[in-house]
Amino acid sequence: MNILALGIAVCLSIFIGLFWIHHCAYNRNLSSTVVKATNTNAEMGSTISVEPDDFADVGAYQFPLWMSAIVLIFSLSIYASGGHFQGWDKGRVDDSVDYLIAAKITKGREQVQQQPTNEMALMALAQSYAEGGMYADSVDTLSQLIELVGEDAGLLGMQATSMYYRDGRQFLPEARKVIDTALNLQRDELNTRMILATDAYLNGQYAVAIEHWRILQTNQTQSFNRQSINNAIMKAEFKLDEVSR
Template identity: 45%
Template sequence: MNSLAVALAGVLVMFSGMLLGHHLRYLARANALAPTGEKGMPALSKASPGFPGAMALFVVLMSLGIYQSTGRFGDWDQGRLDDSIDYLVAAEITKGRQAVEQAPASEIALLNLAHSYMEGGMYRDAVATLDQLLTLTGEDPELMGLKATAMYYRDDRQLAPDTGIVVARTLALFPQEMHTRMLLANDAYFKGDYAKAIEHWQILLGNTRQAINERAINNAIFKAQSKAGAVSSR
């Protein structure tokens, strides 16, 4: 039995024990008061304490059985992500697929579908959709940066060689491309290379072709500088 089952069983046993203890105290009080002729007390002197104990055990076993049959013990205990997609995102993906089926050459439909795939964590499908879109648009730096981001998350946050090729080509076309610089900055930051992350964010601040959140980028730079200072002072 895994740790979640043990924790659940413990809570149920404690709760059932409290109920059983309360029942036994109530039973003892009823037996003590019965000879005095006090009115209002139920005739519990002959009740068996084994009955509430059996009921408590039944509740514990039934709860564990139901949860084990319907829950996700393995996923919780092993720290795996839930692969299910929020139903609203799933609906958007379905809608996007239908739009692409009706208009396979629609750049807007393909882009919307790619965004929906990425929002749902379906990065492999997002890459395929962006490839389809790039065959229509040609080398578009923004789309290529979006593709590199999808490839990065598809590969579990790894800059694989094929992703590196897309990144290099994108930056050759547009050095300040937002998706690409954000990808490189975040990757460097999470690897502890704060100086490199700051460099990418500072380059991104020179982007005048895409809508960027300068305040968020400056905050990220400040945070990276603080972490870099803390590391160097050790």
């Protein structure tokens, strides 16, 4: 909190300082203008008399004073109402499911309960579970869907991905079996190759990751961002060159 408060104080000081510098410069320019006007009137014999210090009354500084006070009060109010600001540098990851995803999951569950054989409802629920980090539920829902429609490479790839994250970012025998089945059905299946490439890249196996991505590029039946795959391959090749040096 002390670091945050110091940072806020420094920023406010700089802002207010610049504000006052600008105000003082404006007053000096105004003073110079009034003096010139006074000298001109005197030379021309004008009856108008303007004192150079007529503008420099107390009111000239009331506006910047009030502005400075407003900035300070407004900033401190926001700082104080910002919640648990004492622990700003001790934050932890919020593992709770986002309320929008939670709403989708609730709606999906209700729909599946009402229509347990609805393929679209099961698919949507499985995806919502995965989005919310509820990978075990996603695996179970995909199992129901696969049992309903039969073995499908895309569904098996999605299930293998959820198993991978459910098991702590590793491929246990159950996930390996699902992966083998998916690749036997479709060698370049999107989800399967993506999770295999991702795991290989994260573990420094850049050549393996490149191989999976290149096989994925032959996929003509599933839509995906091919440019992002090309970028991933180039990045992995760069990493591979660094390691081989």
